Amino acid sequence: MTGTTLTNPSNDFTGVNATNTGPGAIQIVDNALPLLDITGINQSGTGPVSIANTGNIGITGPVATTGNFTVTPGNGNTITLGNGANINTGGVMTLAGSTAINAPVNINANQGAIFGVPNGAGTFLNAGPINVTTLNGPITFNGPVNGAQNLFLNAGPLGNITFNGNVGNIAPPTLLQIVNANNVTSNGVMNVVQFIQLAGNGTTNFVGGLNASGGAYITTKIVDGIVNANPFVLNDSGGDTINNTTSGDAAANSLDSIAEGVVEAMNTPYFYSPQSAHGQPIVLTANNETTPNPEQNIANLLDTDSSGCVSFSGVQVCIRQRE
DSSP states (O other): OOOEEEEESSSOOOSEEEEEOSSSOEEEEEOOSSEEEEEEEEEOSSSOEEEEESSEEEEOSOEEESSOEEEEOOTTOEEEEOTTOOEEESSEEEEOSEEEEOSOEEEEETTEEEESOTTSOOEEEOSSOEEEEOSSOOEEEOSOEEOSSEEEEEOTTTOOEEEOSOBSSSSOOSEEEEEEOSOEEEOSOEEESEEEEOOOSSEEEEEEEEEETTOEEEEEEEEEEEEEESSEEEEEEEEEEEESBOOSSSTTOEEEEEETTEEEEESOSOOOOOOOTTSOOEEEOOOGGGOSSGGGOOSSOEEESSSEEEEETTEEEEEOOOO
Protein backbone atom coordinates (compact mmCIF):
# COMPACT_ATOMS: atom_id res chain seq x y z
CA MET A 1 0.00 0.00 0.00
CA THR A 2 1.12 3.56 -0.63
CA GLY A 3 -1.04 5.01 2.08
CA THR A 4 -4.31 4.59 3.88
CA THR A 5 -6.95 7.29 4.03
CA LEU A 6 -10.24 6.55 5.74
CA THR A 7 -12.61 9.48 5.44
CA ASN A 8 -16.18 9.08 6.59
CA PRO A 9 -18.68 11.90 6.78
CA SER A 10 -21.18 9.70 8.62
CA ASN A 11 -20.66 7.85 11.87
CA ASP A 12 -20.30 4.14 11.13
CA PHE A 13 -16.59 3.65 11.86
CA THR A 14 -16.34 1.14 14.70
CA GLY A 15 -13.36 -0.97 15.68
CA VAL A 16 -10.96 0.60 13.18
CA ASN A 17 -7.72 -1.35 12.72
CA ALA A 18 -5.49 0.18 10.04
CA THR A 19 -2.29 -1.35 8.64
CA ASN A 20 0.16 0.15 6.18
CA THR A 21 3.44 -1.49 5.18
CA GLY A 22 4.51 0.83 2.39
CA PRO A 23 5.30 4.54 2.06
CA GLY A 24 2.58 7.03 2.78
CA ALA A 25 0.44 8.19 5.63
CA ILE A 26 -2.45 6.69 7.53
CA GLN A 27 -5.22 9.25 7.89
CA ILE A 28 -8.48 8.57 9.67
CA VAL A 29 -11.04 11.38 9.56
CA ASP A 30 -14.52 10.77 10.91
CA ASN A 31 -17.66 12.32 12.29
CA ALA A 32 -18.38 9.41 14.62
CA LEU A 33 -20.55 10.53 17.50
CA PRO A 34 -20.12 10.01 20.32
CA LEU A 35 -16.99 7.88 19.74
CA LEU A 36 -14.48 6.82 17.11
CA ASP A 37 -12.99 3.53 18.35
CA ILE A 38 -9.44 2.63 17.27
CA THR A 39 -8.51 -1.00 18.03
CA GLY A 40 -5.09 -0.92 16.39
CA ILE A 41 -2.68 0.98 14.13
CA ASN A 42 0.35 -0.56 12.43
CA GLN A 43 2.42 1.75 10.25
CA SER A 44 5.60 -0.14 9.41
CA GLY A 45 6.22 1.91 6.27
CA THR A 46 7.12 5.57 6.17
CA GLY A 47 4.73 8.42 6.81
CA PRO A 48 2.81 9.94 9.70
CA VAL A 49 -0.39 8.68 11.26
CA SER A 50 -3.20 11.08 12.08
CA ILE A 51 -6.63 10.46 13.60
CA ALA A 52 -9.30 13.16 13.79
CA ASN A 53 -12.93 13.03 14.82
CA THR A 54 -15.63 15.55 15.55
CA GLY A 55 -16.48 13.57 18.70
CA ASN A 56 -14.46 11.50 21.15
CA ILE A 57 -11.65 9.14 20.17
CA GLY A 58 -10.97 5.89 21.99
CA ILE A 59 -7.86 3.78 21.54
CA THR A 60 -8.21 0.21 22.81
CA GLY A 61 -5.39 -1.54 20.99
CA PRO A 62 -1.68 -1.22 20.18
CA VAL A 63 -0.32 1.60 18.04
CA ALA A 64 2.97 1.25 16.17
CA THR A 65 4.26 3.93 13.79
CA THR A 66 7.60 4.87 12.29
CA GLY A 67 6.74 8.57 12.05
CA ASN A 68 4.61 11.07 13.94
CA PHE A 69 1.35 10.01 15.59
CA THR A 70 -1.32 12.69 16.10
CA VAL A 71 -4.78 12.31 17.64
CA THR A 72 -7.25 15.21 17.50
CA PRO A 73 -10.76 14.92 18.98
CA GLY A 74 -13.55 17.39 18.44
CA ASN A 75 -13.66 20.62 20.39
CA GLY A 76 -14.48 19.83 24.01
CA ASN A 77 -14.23 16.08 23.45
CA THR A 78 -11.82 13.53 24.88
CA ILE A 79 -9.15 11.02 23.88
CA THR A 80 -9.43 7.80 25.89
CA LEU A 81 -6.63 5.28 26.27
CA GLY A 82 -8.04 1.92 27.33
CA ASN A 83 -6.81 -1.64 27.76
CA GLY A 84 -4.02 -2.48 25.35
CA ALA A 85 -3.49 1.10 24.19
CA ASN A 86 0.30 0.91 24.22
CA ILE A 87 1.84 3.41 21.83
CA ASN A 88 5.20 3.05 20.06
CA THR A 89 6.13 5.77 17.60
CA GLY A 90 9.38 6.67 15.90
CA GLY A 91 8.37 10.32 15.72
CA VAL A 92 6.44 12.69 17.98
CA MET A 93 3.23 11.58 19.66
CA THR A 94 0.67 14.38 20.02
CA LEU A 95 -2.59 13.83 21.89
CA ALA A 96 -4.15 17.14 20.91
CA GLY A 97 -7.01 17.26 23.36
CA SER A 98 -8.18 16.26 26.80
CA THR A 99 -6.89 12.75 27.52
CA ALA A 100 -8.25 10.15 29.94
CA ILE A 101 -5.91 7.25 30.66
CA ASN A 102 -8.23 4.47 31.82
CA ALA A 103 -5.79 1.54 31.87
CA PRO A 104 -2.09 0.95 32.49
CA VAL A 105 -0.20 2.09 29.39
CA ASN A 106 3.33 2.23 28.04
CA ILE A 107 4.11 5.07 25.66
CA ASN A 108 7.40 5.11 23.74
CA ALA A 109 7.64 8.19 21.53
CA ASN A 110 11.20 8.51 20.27
CA GLN A 111 11.17 12.17 19.29
CA GLY A 112 8.77 13.54 21.89
CA ALA A 113 5.40 13.23 23.62
CA ILE A 114 2.84 16.03 23.89
CA PHE A 115 -0.29 15.73 26.01
CA GLY A 116 -3.15 18.19 25.62
CA VAL A 117 -3.39 21.70 24.26
CA PRO A 118 -2.77 25.04 26.01
CA ASN A 119 -5.69 26.01 28.28
CA GLY A 120 -7.29 22.62 27.71
CA ALA A 121 -8.93 20.29 30.20
CA GLY A 122 -5.67 18.37 30.62
CA THR A 123 -4.76 14.77 31.36
CA PHE A 124 -6.67 12.47 33.71
CA LEU A 125 -4.76 9.54 35.24
CA ASN A 126 -7.62 7.15 36.00
CA ALA A 127 -5.52 3.97 36.03
CA GLY A 128 -1.86 3.15 36.22
CA PRO A 129 1.00 2.80 36.14
CA ILE A 130 1.66 5.12 33.20
CA ASN A 131 5.10 4.99 31.59
CA VAL A 132 6.19 7.63 29.07
CA THR A 133 9.63 7.30 27.46
CA THR A 134 11.42 9.25 24.73
CA LEU A 135 14.89 9.04 23.18
CA ASN A 136 16.01 12.49 24.37
CA GLY A 137 12.80 14.02 23.04
CA PRO A 138 10.73 16.43 25.13
CA ILE A 139 7.76 15.36 27.24
CA THR A 140 5.17 18.13 27.58
CA PHE A 141 1.89 18.26 29.47
CA ASN A 142 -0.36 21.15 28.45
CA GLY A 143 -3.19 21.79 30.88
CA PRO A 144 -3.59 20.22 34.33
CA VAL A 145 -2.65 16.66 35.27
CA ASN A 146 -4.79 14.85 37.85
CA GLY A 147 -5.21 11.33 39.17
CA ALA A 148 -4.07 9.22 42.11
CA GLN A 149 -1.80 6.99 40.02
CA ASN A 150 1.91 6.37 39.48
CA LEU A 151 3.38 8.35 36.57
CA PHE A 152 6.88 7.52 35.30
CA LEU A 153 8.58 9.89 32.83
CA ASN A 154 11.90 9.27 31.05
CA ALA A 155 13.13 11.86 28.54
CA GLY A 156 16.71 10.62 28.50
CA PRO A 157 19.68 12.74 29.58
CA LEU A 158 19.03 15.42 26.93
CA GLY A 159 15.25 15.67 26.89
CA ASN A 160 13.24 18.27 28.80
CA ILE A 161 10.08 17.56 30.77
CA THR A 162 7.57 20.41 31.10
CA PHE A 163 4.27 20.78 32.95
CA ASN A 164 2.45 23.87 31.68
CA GLY A 165 -0.52 23.53 34.02
CA ASN A 166 -1.20 22.60 37.62
CA VAL A 167 -0.50 19.05 38.72
CA GLY A 168 -2.74 17.43 41.30
CA ASN A 169 -4.94 20.42 42.01
CA ILE A 170 -7.93 18.03 42.07
CA ALA A 171 -6.37 14.59 42.61
CA PRO A 172 -2.61 14.47 43.30
CA PRO A 173 -0.63 11.67 41.64
CA THR A 174 0.48 9.06 44.15
CA LEU A 175 3.96 9.07 42.64
CA LEU A 176 5.53 11.31 40.02
CA GLN A 177 8.89 9.82 39.11
CA ILE A 178 11.36 11.41 36.70
CA VAL A 179 13.58 8.55 35.56
CA ASN A 180 15.88 10.83 33.55
CA ALA A 181 15.77 14.32 32.09
CA ASN A 182 17.80 17.38 31.24
CA ASN A 183 15.59 20.19 32.57
CA VAL A 184 12.34 19.64 34.46
CA THR A 185 9.97 22.62 34.61
CA SER A 186 6.66 22.85 36.44
CA ASN A 187 5.01 26.15 35.48
CA GLY A 188 1.99 25.65 37.73
CA VAL A 189 1.48 24.42 41.26
CA MET A 190 2.53 20.79 41.65
CA ASN A 191 0.77 18.70 44.31
CA VAL A 192 1.83 15.06 44.58
CA VAL A 193 2.12 12.49 47.33
CA GLN A 194 5.70 11.68 46.41
CA PHE A 195 8.13 13.25 43.93
CA ILE A 196 11.22 11.32 42.85
CA GLN A 197 13.82 12.38 40.29
CA LEU A 198 16.42 9.69 39.73
CA ALA A 199 18.67 11.61 37.32
CA GLY A 200 18.97 15.12 35.90
CA ASN A 201 21.54 17.05 33.89
CA GLY A 202 20.11 20.53 34.19
CA THR A 203 17.67 22.51 36.31
CA THR A 204 14.56 21.27 38.08
CA ASN A 205 12.39 24.36 38.45
CA PHE A 206 9.16 24.44 40.43
CA VAL A 207 7.86 27.80 39.23
CA GLY A 208 4.57 27.41 41.07
CA GLY A 209 6.03 25.36 43.90
CA LEU A 210 6.08 21.67 44.82
CA ASN A 211 3.99 20.19 47.63
CA ALA A 212 4.94 16.56 48.26
CA SER A 213 3.23 15.20 51.37
CA GLY A 214 5.19 11.93 51.15
CA GLY A 215 8.58 13.47 50.45
CA ALA A 216 10.72 14.75 47.59
CA TYR A 217 13.88 12.95 46.48
CA ILE A 218 15.72 14.83 43.75
CA THR A 219 18.93 14.08 41.88
CA THR A 220 19.95 16.88 39.54
CA LYS A 221 22.39 19.80 39.21
CA ILE A 222 20.17 22.77 40.09
CA VAL A 223 16.88 22.99 41.98
CA ASP A 224 14.86 26.18 41.83
CA GLY A 225 11.50 27.09 43.32
CA ILE A 226 9.54 26.46 46.49
CA VAL A 227 9.54 22.89 47.82
CA ASN A 228 7.36 21.82 50.73
CA ALA A 229 8.24 18.20 51.49
CA ASN A 230 9.23 16.15 54.49
CA PRO A 231 11.67 14.62 54.00
CA PHE A 232 13.41 16.60 51.28
CA VAL A 233 16.40 14.63 49.97
CA LEU A 234 18.72 16.25 47.43
CA ASN A 235 21.52 14.36 45.71
CA ASP A 236 23.41 16.57 43.30
CA SER A 237 24.64 15.18 39.98
CA GLY A 238 27.50 17.54 39.32
CA GLY A 239 26.27 20.97 40.39
CA ASP A 240 25.79 22.49 43.80
CA THR A 241 23.13 25.15 43.49
CA ILE A 242 19.82 25.25 45.28
CA ASN A 243 17.91 28.44 44.59
CA ASN A 244 15.06 29.91 46.65
CA THR A 245 14.03 26.52 47.95
CA THR A 246 11.89 25.91 51.01
CA SER A 247 11.82 22.50 52.65
CA GLY A 248 9.64 21.15 55.40
CA ASP A 249 6.17 21.50 56.85
CA ALA A 250 6.21 25.10 58.01
CA ALA A 251 6.54 28.29 56.05
CA ALA A 252 9.37 29.31 58.38
CA ASN A 253 11.62 26.59 56.97
CA SER A 254 14.06 27.86 54.38
CA LEU A 255 16.93 26.57 52.32
CA ASP A 256 18.77 29.04 50.15
CA SER A 257 21.89 28.59 48.04
CA ILE A 258 23.86 31.79 47.56
CA ALA A 259 26.93 30.41 45.82
CA GLU A 260 28.32 27.22 44.41
CA GLY A 261 29.09 24.81 47.19
CA VAL A 262 27.57 27.08 49.84
CA VAL A 263 24.19 26.33 51.35
CA GLU A 264 22.33 28.39 53.94
CA ALA A 265 19.96 26.38 56.09
CA MET A 266 17.61 27.37 58.87
CA ASN A 267 15.10 25.03 60.52
CA THR A 268 15.34 22.47 57.74
CA PRO A 269 14.24 19.10 59.12
CA TYR A 270 16.08 16.84 56.69
CA PHE A 271 18.49 17.95 53.99
CA TYR A 272 21.08 15.74 52.31
CA SER A 273 23.70 16.87 49.84
CA PRO A 274 27.11 15.60 48.76
CA GLN A 275 30.31 17.57 49.03
CA SER A 276 30.85 20.20 46.36
CA ALA A 277 31.80 18.79 42.98
CA HIS A 278 34.79 21.14 43.06
CA GLY A 279 36.14 19.86 46.34
CA GLN A 280 34.82 22.71 48.44
CA PRO A 281 33.06 21.86 51.70
CA ILE A 282 29.40 22.69 52.02
CA VAL A 283 28.89 25.44 54.56
CA LEU A 284 25.82 25.74 56.76
CA THR A 285 24.87 29.08 58.21
CA ALA A 286 21.74 30.76 59.48
CA ASN A 287 19.54 32.73 57.14
CA ASN A 288 18.97 35.56 59.59
CA GLU A 289 16.76 37.61 57.28
CA THR A 290 14.01 34.98 57.33
CA THR A 291 14.54 33.56 60.82
CA PRO A 292 11.27 34.08 62.74
CA ASN A 293 12.85 33.07 66.04
CA PRO A 294 16.24 34.65 66.93
CA GLU A 295 16.98 31.67 69.19
CA GLN A 296 17.26 29.51 66.06
CA ASN A 297 20.17 31.51 64.65
CA ILE A 298 23.46 29.71 64.16
CA ALA A 299 26.18 31.82 65.70
CA ASN A 300 29.05 30.34 63.72
CA LEU A 301 29.58 28.75 60.35
CA LEU A 302 29.49 24.98 60.31
CA ASP A 303 31.85 23.27 57.87
CA THR A 304 32.07 19.59 56.99
CA ASP A 305 34.35 17.77 54.56
CA SER A 306 32.72 14.41 55.10
CA SER A 307 29.40 12.87 56.00
CA GLY A 308 27.73 13.72 59.26
CA CYS A 309 24.91 15.60 60.93
CA VAL A 310 24.68 18.83 62.89
CA SER A 311 21.85 19.93 65.17
CA PHE A 312 20.73 23.37 66.24
CA SER A 313 17.62 24.28 68.23
CA GLY A 314 16.44 20.69 67.97
CA VAL A 315 16.69 20.66 64.17
CA GLN A 316 18.98 18.16 62.47
CA VAL A 317 20.73 18.81 59.15
CA CYS A 318 22.69 15.99 57.53
CA ILE A 319 25.44 16.23 54.94
CA ARG A 320 26.42 13.23 52.86
CA GLN A 321 29.75 13.15 51.04
CA ARG A 322 29.88 12.40 47.31
CA GLU A 323 30.17 8.67 46.71
